[in-house]
Amino acid sequence: MSTSYNNETNSTSSERRDRKYRSFSLSPKANDEPSCGALACGADDSESCGISIPNGEVSRRNLLKLIGKGAAATVAAGVGVELLTYRAYAQSGSTTNPNGLGTNGNMTPGMAAAMADPAAPPDHQWAMVIDLRNCDGCGSCTAACQKAHYLTPDQTWIKVFAMTNNDGQTYHMPRPCMQCEDPPCLHVCPVEATFRTDQGVVLVNQDRCIGCRMCMAACPYEARYFNWTGDVQYPTTPIPPTPQAPIPQKLGTVGKCTFCVGNLNNGLLSECASGCPMGAIYNADLKTDVAVNGLGNTVKLSTFLYDNDAVTFYPEQDTHPRVWYIVGHGQNLETNSTSA
Amino acid sequence: MDKNSPIPPRDDNYSDTESAWAVDVRDAATRGMTQKASRKWWLAITLLSLMVLAGVYAWYYQLKHGMASAGYNDQAFWAVYIADVIAFIGVSYGGAVISAILRLTGQSWRAPLTRIAEGMALATVIVGAMFIFPHLGRPERFMNIVYYANWSSPLVWDFLAILTYTVATIIFFYIPLIPDLAIVNRHLGSANSPMRRKVYSALSLNWMGTKRQRRLLHSSLTLISLVIIPLAVSVHSVLSWAFALTSRPGWAETVFPPYFVIAALYSGTALVIVTAAAFRSGYKLQRFITQRHFVRIGYLMAALGLVYLYLTFADMATEGYTGITTGWITQTVTGRYAIPFWIYVLFGELIPIVVVAFKKFRNIKGLTFAAGGVVVALWIKRLVIVLPPATQPLIGSFWGSYHFTWVSITITLAGVAAVPLILMVMFRLIPILSIEEMEEAGPIGSIEQISDKTEKYQDKLLAGGRNLEQVKTKTPSSGLQMSGVDPIGLASAPTISVNPTVNPGGFSINPGEIR
Numbered sequence: 049m050s051t052s053y054n055n056e057t058n059s060t061s062s063e064r065r066d067r068k069y070r071s072f073s074l075s076p077k078a079n080d081e082p083s084c085g086a087l088a089c090g091a092d093d094s095e096s097c098g099i100s101i102p103n104g105e106v107s108r109r110n111l112l113k114l115i116g117k118g119a120a121a122t123v124a125a126g127v128g129v130e131l132l133t134y135r136a137y138a139q140s141g142s143t144t145n146p147n148g149l150g151t152n153g154n155m156t157p158g159m160a161a162a163m164a165d166p167a168a169p170p171d172h173q174w175a176m177v178i179d180l181r182n183c184d185g186c187g188s189c190t191a192a193c194q195k196a197h198y199l200t201p202d203q204t205w206i207k208v209f210a211m212t213n214n215d216g217q218t219y220h221m222p223r224p225c226m227q228c229e230d231p232p233c234l235h236v237c238p239v240e241a242t243f244r245t246d247q248g249v250v251l252v253n254q255d256r257c258i259g260c261r262m263c264m265a266a267c268p269y270e271a272r273y274f275n276w277t278g279d280v281q282y283p284t285t286p287i288p289p290t291p292q293a294p295i296p297q298k299l300g301t302v303g304k305c306t307f308c309v310g311n312l313n314n315g316l317l318s319e320c321a322s323g324c325p326m327g328a329i330y331n332a333d334l335k336t337d338v339a340v341n342g343l344g345n346t347v348k349l350s351t352f353l354y355d356n357d358a359v360t361f362y363p364e365q366d367t368h369p370r371v372w373y374i375v376g377h378g379q380n381l382e383t384n385s386t387s388a
Numbered sequence: 389m390d391k392n393s394p395i396p397p398r399d400d401n402y403s404d405t406e407s408a409w410a411v412d413v414r415d416a417a418t419r420g421m422t423q424k425a426s427r428k429w430w431l432a433i434t435l436l437s438l439m440v441l442a443g444v445y446a447w448y449y450q451l452k453h454g455m456a457s458a459g460y461n462d463q464a465f466w467a468v469y470i471a472d473v474i475a476f477i478g479v480s481y482g483g484a485v486i487s488a489i490l491r492l493t494g495q496s497w498r499a500p501l502t503r504i505a506e507g508m509a510l511a512t513v514i515v516g517a518m519f520i521f522p523h524l525g526r527p528e529r530f531m532n533i534v535y536y537a538n539w540s541s542p543l544v545w546d547f548l549a550i551l552t553y554t555v556a557t558i559i560f561f562y563i564p565l566i567p568d569l570a571i572v573n574r575h576l577g578s579a580n581s582p583m584r585r586k587v588y589s590a591l592s593l594n595w596m597g598t599k600r601q602r603r604l605l606h607s608s609l610t611l612i613s614l615v616i617i618p619l620a621v622s623v624h625s626v627l628s629w630a631f632a633l634t635s636r637p638g639w640a641e642t643v644f645p646p647y648f649v650i651a652a653l654y655s656g657t658a659l660v661i662v663t664a665a666a667f668r669s670g671y672k673l674q675r676f677i678t679q680r681h682f683v684r685i686g687y688l689m690a691a692l693g694l695v696y697l698y699l700t701f702a703d704m705a706t707e708g709y710t711g712i713t714t715g716w717i718t719q720t721v722t723g724r725y726a727i728p729f730w731i732y733v734l735f736g737e738l739i740p741i742v743v744v745a746f747k748k749f750r751n752i753k754g755l756t757f758a759a760g761g762v763v764v765a766l767w768i769k770r771l772v773i774v775l776p777p778a779t780q781p782l783i784g785s786f787w788g789s790y791h792f793t794w795v796s797i798t799i800t801l802a803g804v805a806a807v808p809l810i811l812m813v814m815f816r817l818i819p820i821l822s823i824e825e826m827e828e829a830g831p832i833g834s835i836e837q838i839s840d841k842t843e844k845y846q847d848k849l850l851a852g853g854r855n856l857e858q859v860k861t862k863t864p865s866s867g868l869q870m871s872g873v874d875p876i877g878l879a880s881a882p883t884i885s886v887n888p889t890v891n892p893g894g895f896s897i898n899p900g901e902i903r
Contacts, residue, residue: 209783223783236541237541238538238547259455259524260523262630265466268782274455276455277454278454279454298526365635
């Protein structure tokens, strides 16, 4: 990365700023959690939310509230609930789970829908889990991604941020495109060059993009990268670039992480996942409820998320990311970083 | 339209009974069209054209080598060009203020300024809209906005709003031209080239000056004045929503739409002052555009400046106090954007307020200096609105930075040069004064010629119910305006109208107009 370190904004004010805009919401703070009953969906909410599950409705608003909160709430209540109950509970359409906890954990509406009806097309709903406990910040994921996609050094489609927690300890956080279920970049694109596939992957049509960079302004995760220069040397390839594999990229258009969706559909891992020597990055599929990392570890997605208190990034932005983070080692993501 | 007009309504064959005032106005308005261009004019045109051509070359270079050549990067993805778009389309609002608002409120003193203001509005809105193209990475795909319009995108609405506003500005510029072009054709007579005569008579839509035509003209002008004000408000609001509809701290502000509208009005009135001052001396219009015009628009400018200061404070203070998302405020006030921000405070707020507040500075020179400062400072302010939130880190704390390059500077300067270039060519082709409006308003210029000092007497005397004519003879006045002699030797037309005997009606003071 060509970035230099800059700590001049490391002030209390920036920390306070972070409270609103920069937090993972799922740090387990038992006393912060409202009582479980209060989290149950209200009937009035369910009408406005529009996210429905067969035989019943789950309020989107409450889902949002609960993203990143539910698991912690459960822990706080001292009730160990199998995350599998997520699934049974979503399928049953009940708004309260069998243990009386009004929680959907950190499920997104799309995840709930995918798990409710695994048989419905499409076959896959791609997602990702990043286990921050295993990330040592080596940057192999970034390097593998840039090599595979012929990116410039500045184009960090997956970028590893060095963050500092409350205790002054450094941890590392890879940030790919979150593949939001409600992507702001898609809504602001004036020409619909950004689109979302039925597999839940947000892609860019570089043949249509006019290069206005509104999506870069809208993305809360800074996950979009423009093609500022035409300096990149691409291999001669007979295959024309597609939104799934934009190689070569087009000057004056925007690009971003594609989830390596071509790899995934061909039974391969994404470049970052296979390039991670620590196995911190898991490719996941909501339909089959499976997550696999580069070391070959295969886990059951819902259980894995639940057992490890997985959180999403900036849940207050209502984007419903399809990338979950597992925090550990005392990482308290309520406060944030000092350097990148 | 103006029921309080000092001269009685004319009959249908008014063109045969031109008052001396009308002759003066027509001569002054068409002087630029008939006189041979001076060497200075050609020099200026050449220089400005070269600047525009340099900008076109810089744009070509940027297209070829990518937008990195203009200093852009992933953490400074929006910068100078979008600031240019906002600033140029913003100043064009000034034309709407001077013309539309003053027209609707019956301020007949506006008459000598309307054409300059509307021309300025037209030139700046065109240049401002052009800045969208260097802003885009793929300008050749611009029409995709039409073909694949995504109506949930603020940019599509930006496009619609700017397009509509541009069309409305053209109409607003054209309608008052209809009678003027007919008058010009008649007035110039043989001095007019056949080609020009043909074009003008086609554009003037067979204007005869009949009562019906004048009624139509007035109602359409009132209508377009009514339309263009909300239209301009909508343009600047929608422009602001391109920023405010993102989730970036510093952009996602509820205050943004009025913030942008007031900034547009403020910088627009300032540019009206600058443009009027430039063409006043360049076209020898000292008789018609007087210090009182500058002072009145100066008051307007200062009031708008205070509102803008208030909105700036409201924007920063609320967020700064609560301590949420204050990174961009810290950087703006004390950090890397502090210098441009305090330049704005100095030249965009303090100096204009001081100039307008103290009589010592409240003259044409002072006001023009202050207004020029406001125009530049408000452009800088737009950069300070765009850059801190764009370069702030949303993850981590590494701030991006934008660096000016020769490409972005050249393209911006090309836009700066294009506005006077368009105006200078424009006023060789069309009258610089709105002849019809000025004739209708009557010799208001004569009233305006009364200096500030005189006005104080007037106010006193009017309050005492004394006859103004006495005031005029008693009070000192500037030699230029009242002596009937043109000391600079500029005005080729005889200064008949300043002689009260020619048009005594013109000197009857309407207290509503004085204040």
